[in-house]
Each structure stands twice: as structure tokens, then as C-alpha cells.
Amino acid sequence: MLRAPRGTHDILPSDQPTRRHIVATAQQLAELAGYRGFEPPTFEQADLFIRGVGAGTDIVEKEMYLFEDRSGDRLALRPEGTASACRAYLEHGMANQLQPVKLHYHLPIFRYERPQAGRFRQHTQFGIEAIGIRDAALDAEVIELGWRIPEALGIKHLTLSINSIGDAQDRQRYVPLLRDHFRPHRDNLCDDCRDRFERAPLRLLDCKEDRCQPFRTGAPRMSEHLRPESKAYYDELQLSLDAIGIPFKERPTLVRGLDYYTHTVFEIEPPTSGSQVTLIAGGRYDGLIEELGGPHTPGIGFGMGIERLALTLDAQGLGAVLPPAPPVVLVHLGAAARRAAARIASDLRREGIGAHLVFGDRSLKAQLRHAGRTGARMAVIIGERELQQGQATIRDLADSQQREVAIDRVVAELAAADLYTEE
Numbered sequence: 001m002l003r004a005p006r007g008t009h010d011i012l013p014s015d016q017p018t019r020r021h022i023v024a025t026a027q028q029l030a031e032l033a034g035y036r037g038f039e040p041p042t043f044e045q046a047d048l049f050i051r052g053v054g055a056g057t058d059i060v061e062k063e064m065y066l067f068e069d070r071s072g073d074r075l076a077l078r079p080e081g082t083a084s085a086c087r088a089y090l091e092h093g094m095a096n097q098l099q100p101v102k103l104h105y106h107l108p109i110f111r112y113e114r115p116q117a118g119r120f121r122q123h124t125q126f127g128i129e130a131i132g133i134r135d136a137a138l139d140a141e142v143i144e145l146g147w148r149i150p151e152a153l154g155i156k157h158l159t160l161s162i163n164s165i166g167d168a169q170d171r172q173r174y175v176p177l178l179r180d181h182f183r184p185h186r187d188n189l190c191d192d193c194r195d196r197f198e199r200a201p202l203r204l205l206d207c208k209e210d211r212c213q214p215f216r217t218g219a220p221r222m223s224e225h226l227r228p229e230s231k232a233y234y235d236e237l238q239l240s241l242d243a244i245g246i247p248f249k250e251r252p253t254l255v256r257g258l259d260y261y262t263h264t265v266f267e268i269e270p271p272t273s274g275s276q277v278t279l280i281a282g283g284r285y286d287g288l289i290e291e292l293g294g295p296h297t298p299g300i301g302f303g304m305g306i307e308r309l310a311l312t313l314d315a316q317g318l319g320a321v322l323p324p325a326p327p328v329v330l331v332h333l334g335a336a337a338r339r340a341a342a343r344i345a346s347d348l349r350r351e352g353i354g355a356h357l358v359f360g361d362r363s364l365k366a367q368l369r370h371a372g373r374t375g376a377r378m379a380v381i382i383g384e385r386e387l388q389q390g391q392a393t394i395r396d397l398a399d400s401q402q403r404e405v406a407i408d409r410v411v412a413e414l415a416a417a418d419l420y421t422e423e
Helices: 013-032 046-052 058-063 082-091 136-152 168-188 191-199 201-206 210-216 228-243 306-315 335-350 364-374 384-389 407-416
Strands: 043-045 066-068 074-077 101-110 122-131 159-164 262-269 280-284 299-305 328-332 355-357 378-382 391-396 402-406
Touching (some): 043 082, 136 159, 136 280, 136 299, 159 228, 168 210, 191 201, 201 210, 328 335, 328 364, 335 355, 335 407, 364 378, 378 384, 384 391
Parallel strands (some): 328 355
Antiparallel strands (some): 043 074, 066 074, 122 299, 280 299
């Protein structure tokens, strides 16, 4: 039997209410802060991510879905949203708009990685980007928005971790110190970290392998080796977060896994009874647009995994419920009655009243049994006799009480019944 590919999943009707609730909440809060919707193509030129995300990153080396189209162009399914937003900023001349340009998006993301709880090879991400201004107050605004979304959804006891990884000049001074710390332990590191020692030394700090954890003890802190201007920016970020009442902790080992990050990086996590599960993560990327061939243009943003957030909501009993079933079901006997029932169902829907129409050639008893299973409150029954008399029967499916009404009065009668009020 054919199944969904490994690392993908079907988003079933029972999954939809929570996902819609998450996205609607995120979009509402983003738009209150002036962010506007953006939707890039699902695939881009592969070079966008190779140059933007970084040729030595796990995303580019191990996780991107690469293919050639019929013209021989090398393309990639989108593995993240920030590079696409920056490409669009350049392509559409957004530098001429009011700065910063504030964008939000809700997109499928594709990465060939090991499937795990809440993370799939195709997963869904809500993202925020603020491009064109470098200001610690803007960093704080983006972080606050990331904090407010799960807070508004009812998740409690969140943890915000922040760090500064400086810029290229800061890292030029810091990386040799980091390598000096890890060099005596190099042979005992995991395979990935031995590779990172040369090509991505900052990633040594956030390795999740147990064998590498002891070697992080005593590693030099980036925040203690920042240039004065970078340190002042990081200090101002912390003061800005304090001013808006967002609690945070510094995590010196927080670096994130993409080459484009500079200065501010952050993660927001829920309370968990084991390994931490990041709900929202992001940071500043002041050199990314330059990597894509544009002028120096600062930016900051975050990504939020919809699947992981939905799992957290369900675990805390905060998941949304399915909307109520249509409260009316149309039961009919005979071809002419079926057409009359279909017209009434259409009229009800135009009035904002949900209606099921029973399909197939079924007996009255079978249709009423089906009606009882739909969750509807009322059944409208039309047969050939009723149709000739211009009548229909409205039956309460809870107590089987019924009454006859004129067919042209059915919609008005049901509209007056206030069918969406709990009894």
C-alpha cells in the first residue's frame, strides 16, 4: 500500500483547528506590530541557499532537496524562509520602502533530516523578518513577538535564551581561543564536531551529542570577547527586554546553525521533562544580503515550527477543538425531493447555517440513521408526498419531536431556532 514518504505526514481534519488557531494568533499579533504577509515560491535557485545559508552548513551539505528542472537550472526546495525574504527584498527594490520592511510568512519547509517529534522532512513554519534597520530595540521587538505568540496560546513557563555571537571581527578574535580550548579534546569529539573544528567552530558549543557535553565546560564565552561596540549593542538588547518585561537568561553556548547569523541569537522553549524542544528560534543576519550580492543591509527574524507548537499545546491540554458539525441534515425520498433538498441546503448555507445533504440511494431509515451520526441537531425530511403538498418535516434529532412547515418557510424557521447555541 502506498504511504506518505518517510518524514512527511498528512494534516488530517482533526489536526486543522489547532494549526489554524496557531497561525491566526501569530498573524494577528504580527500585524499589530506592522508586519505584513509574504509568500515566496516553494523552490528557488539552489545558489540562493548555498550562498545565503552557507556552503558548510548541515542544511546545504546534508539536508537540501536539490534537483534540475527541464531547462537544466539547479533548484532547491525551500529549506528555510529568511534567504527567500532577503532575495525578494533585493529583487523588488524594498530598500526604497519605509524601513525596516516587516514581513511575516506561513510556509512549508523541506529538509532531509532525521524525523523526530514535531519535526518532519516537510514541516510548516511561521516566520518573521524585519529588514533594513540595525537597532537593539528592533531585536527586542522581534523577540517579544516570538514570546507573545505562545503566551497568547496559553503556554506557560516559557524560557527565553539569548546570546551574542558578534560579527566577523569579533569572531576573528574569538575563534582561535575556542579552538585552543577544544584542541586537546579533538580526538574524543563526535565525528560532526571534529569536522566543525575546522569549518564551523562556533557549532562546537551547541552539539547535542552526550560525548561532547563535558568538553564545553570552561569554554571561553563569546560575550566576554566582544569588541566594545558589540558589547554595547548586546547590553542595550538586555535593557530593552527588561523594559518591556520579557524575562530571559543568557546562554553562552547558544550559537544557532546557520552561517548568516550575527550578534543577537535567541531561542524560546517550553517546559519539558527531558531534552529541550525549541519552539521559536532566530537572530540577526546583518551580512546576509551582502552575501546575495546586495549592499550592506541589516536584518533580524525568527522561525516558529507549527508542528512542535501544536504538540506542546496538545500536551498542555490547550489544543483547539473541531468546529461544530453542520446543525442541519437534509433527508429526501425521490429525485424531485432530492433537488428540493439540495436547494434548501444551498439556501441555508447562504444564510450562514451549516447543512449536510445525504447522498446516495438510501431508505428513509438509513438516511435518518446517517443523520444521527453526523452530529446535526435537526433533520429536514422531504418526500414525494410532502413535495406535492409544499410541506417539509423538521425533526429534532435529540428527542424525535417533529413538525411540518411550508417548504418556503424552512430556512426562516431554522434561522430562528438559533441552532449554534448550546442546549
